[in-house]
Amino acid sequence: MEIPLLRYQSLTLDQIQNHNNRSFPFLFSKSKCLNQKKLFSGYGFSFNKTKWKNPFWKIKCCSLDQGLRPRPKPKPAKVNIDVSERSNFVRRPSVGICSQIEKSVLFARYREALDLFEIFEIEGGFDVGISTYDALVNACIGLRSVRGVKRVFNYMVSNGFELDQYMRNRVLLMHVKCGMMVDARRLFDEMPERNLVSWNTIISGLVDVGDFVEAFRLFLTMWAEFSDAGSFTFAVMIRASAGLELISIGRQLHACTLKMGIGDDIFVSCALIDMYSKCGSIEDAHFTFDKMPEKTTVGWNNIIAGYALHGYSEEALEMYYEMRDSGVKMDHFTFSMIVRICARLASVEHAKQAHAALIRHGFGSDIVANTALVDFYSKWGRIEHARHVFDKMTCKNVISWNALIAGYGNHGLGREAVELFEQMLQERINPNHVTFLAVLSACSHSGLSELGWEIFHSMGRDNRIKPRAMHYACMIELLGREGLLDEALALIRGAPFKPTANMWAALLTACRVHENLELGKFAAEKLYGMEPDKLNNYVVLLNIYNSAGNIKEAAGVVHTLKRKGLRMRPVCSWVEVKRQSHVFLSGDKRHPQRKEIYEKVDKLMLEISNYGYVPDNKTLLPDVDEQEARIRLYHSEKLAIAFGLMSTPYWVPLQIVQGHRICSDCHKAIKLIAMVTGREIVIRDASRFHHFKDGHCSCEDYW
């Protein structure tokens, strides 16, 4: 979705920054707004040149189709009680309870404060002052307690507390922060007066709950009625444009802030960095970051998150070290991100350092950082470390449990995953759809079909979670592993929704393993209809034909591949040696030590051939010549292993990371390489971990 609203859309930030013409573009052009019914239905905008005020521009709000339509005058607030009624209350001193409530809130003991408040509610008639109500508002916000909000507000109203502008804003904030947006909106609409804080509070609440369109409507109404906005408002609206992923609107807001002289505001800058990176322009995000006069922790965090979001993990890591060296305080957000980035890179040394730094900086008990660590250690292949971190966590949420359950599943430890899942239920943690995905996938990897079925059926029955397509795909994979192809097909046909591509893909893979030509062809045809340009679907069917010796059909698939111009995408593997990643592609010749690497692979292949290894060239296209075939059989993981064996001491387990699923030929070869070299090799591929040691792999069920 793109809204072509900005006159300066094609300008770069540099041009906007250096734009000295005082005829600043108005925010939204009227004619173009006509097309944006969803975003600005009922509102149009005109620009009144005669009434320019500082900062050079003003927006006037009017109706597009019915001429001017002023907003209705706000009704008086209902919260005011008649004075005559108020005189009926008996005022009593609060006997130090008020000061106790304020003290409790000061030390973040919110529950205690609300418990003390109950005394007022039971006995009634106590004289409660602004400072105590203020504290109670903070207690409700701290606990995000809807019930607390209702209790405090009811007490205010029933005791005739007269709300001034400050207190009205506080009450509004209390509702907004506790997610009571309907009540908050009613309070806002009924306010006799609204100041900048009132507008900012309601708009920011709308952005927080994701109602960006309504936030924009209110923002524009605010301009029409109130004619003021500051850095706070702009920071919130920039967040809203990030939520809508509308960079064009974000740019306009950026331009406005520059013209108003608030472009350097910390909150505005941070919101801009976040907006640009979420809208896909990391260059603009970096530009804004560079322009920040003072680079704050949040600024650094946002730019690191931006790089990570775009898959630039190495750059994100570099930024983290720059941040550390700049002396800016790092916080739990920083460490959570860095651990996650390390998990993605499988960068052991960096992650260990980040773990140590996290503890040194006092964030050792942060729930998110620890969850990221659980994920990292399980992705690194050290599930026992992950368990250790998990057990030490004083506070866990469903994501922490999911991370470890998925970790067990990926290590082929299905029983442990199910046990942990049961423990989670006993501790009354509500599982979500990700939990079931993790546990079903664990059952599938470990061949626990009965348990898998039981858990699958319990989803809707006991946990009120409707199985989604991914859960069905897990079950199809599980049945497929056991060769129950008809049952798998029945499950697809019995699904309460249209079968998705990954469900058919799971069946197709099962057909390849169990060499069921007819059903495989049927699944492949379904897949071709849904994903006509996905190469993998054709390759799986090609493998089925090759395995069955059906040369004619195989040639037909190759012909289709060529006709469609589908080519194998190069996929890579990498190994970290002395804090540096070495990346290899299949048949890669770019590494400076390529000669030694190929000699090593040749030697390894010769050695394992003595133990019965025969290269499997069934997956190769028929027209590949012998020399090319030999190079292609040296898949990226074999090159990474050869380099790793040459460069690391024998007692260190070799960690290889792959962006793709390990092929069965490599699986077979690596088992033998581990045996002849006596080295432990851990491969993390797209779907799970493989621990190769003494001629065995942790996942003997591999298929």
Added chain:
DNA sequence: TTAGGGTTAG
């Protein structure tokens, strides 16, 4: 009186 960012799966 109002404020920014982080963790699991896919």
